[in-house]
Amino acid sequence: MIKSITVDKETCIHCGMCLQECVVGCIAFDSEKIPGYILDGDKMCVGCQHCFAVxxxxxxxxxxKNPADSLKVGYDDSEELLRLIKSRRSVRFFKQQDVPSEKISMLTEMLAYPPKGGNADSLHFTIVGTLEKMQAIKNFTYDTIQSMDKGSPVIEFCREKFNKGIDFIYRSAPSMIAVSVDKSRAIPGCENADPIIALSYLDLYAQSIGLGTLWSDCTLSVMNELSKVKAMLKIPAGYELNYTLLLGIPSVTYQRTVQREAANIQIL
Ligand SMILES: Cc1cc2nc3c(=O)[nH]c(=O)nc-3n(C[C@H](O)[C@H](O)[C@H](O)COP(=O)(O)O)c2cc1C
Structure with a gap:
């Protein structure tokens, strides 16, 4: 990330909003009331861009970056957003076709935006982008399981399902996204939140562009148990797998939203 602040002296109105907004206090006015980094401010700066946004x-x-290239801030239809949240489903049946590359690109663009503690650069994403690559991972997984004498209860459960023709681990999804975290880069206490927040954003955005997802504990458990399968994700050194989301075009169509009971909430 390039950390630099440049200010157009002609258009700066010296309002101090950027100073006030800076979470680490690394911006100050100079003698002409033009904002800029304080001494070593670039080292303190977390690159959140609030100064730029405000x-x-x-x-x-x-x-x-050119402010003119930013989007207008906001969202005009909260009812539609709530409908999307209520419409999202865990998809367990996928069309046996690749996710179109433009949809993968939309997801990858989005992944730069979910919040991370301290705006840390702590995450790495692996996208298994084609049915063929997923098939290779799937084949290797089940070959490994079938060659084992006895595995954990999860492995034995998946083996039993597989022997009945059910792919419980990957649900025959044509794509998968795995998020890994470098705990030494994450803000302490945010190592587990950052990856899940990122995938939660992706989960919802994926549904909005016609994709289906499945948070799959089963996939994660198998990956963590079978290190050679996990190695197929080519997670860079220093990063630990945190979660996996199966992804694809759903082959099931839901006709209506579910109707949940109210969440367990107390308002103090
Ligand atoms: C963290 C997490 C792990 C999950 N693991 C699995 C899984 O291993 N297999 C599966 O079929 N569904 C899994 N699910 C899906 C849940 O069963 C599903 O979210 C729940 O039944 C509600 O259905 P909905 O997501 O369609 O609203 C998981 C969901 C979450 C949030």
Whole structure:
């Protein structure tokens, strides 16, 4: 990440919003009331871009980015968002076709935006993007399981299902996304939250573009138990697998939203 702040002196109105918004206090006015990093401010800066986002006149550029290239902030239809949240389903049946590459690109673009504690650069994503690659992982997984004498209860459960023709581990999904975390880069206490937040955003966005997902504990458990299967994800050194989400075009169509009981909430 390039950490730099440049300010257009002509359009800066010296309002101080960028100073106030900075979470680490690394920006101050100079003698002309133009904002900039304090000494070593670039080292303190977490790169959240709040200074850039809040500037009323677009005078401040972060990392050389042009404010005119940003989107208008906001969302105009909260009812539609709630309908999407209520419509999201765990999909366990997928069309046997690749997820179109433009949809994968939409997901990858989105993944730069979920929040992470301290805006840390702590996550790595592996996308298994084609049915063929998923098939290779699936074949190797079941070959490994079939060659084992006895595995954990999860492995034995998956073996039993497989012998009955059911792929409980991958649900025949044509794609999968795995998130890994470098705990030394994550803010302490955020190592487990950061990856799950990222996949939760992806989960919802995926449904909005016609994809289905499955949070699959079973996939994760198998990956963690069978290290050679996990190695197929080519997770870079220093990163630990945190979660896996199966992904694809659903072959099931839901006709209506479910109707949940109210969540267990107390308002103090
Ligand atoms: C963390 C997590 C792990 C899950 N693991 C599995 C799994 O291993 N296999 C499976 O079929 N469903 C799995 N699910 C899906 C849940 O069973 C599902 O979310 C729940 O039944 C509600 O259905 P819905 O997601 O369609 O609302 C998992 C869901 C979550 C959030």
């Amino acid at each position: 500037c009323p006149t677009g005078a401040l550029s972060f990392g050389g």
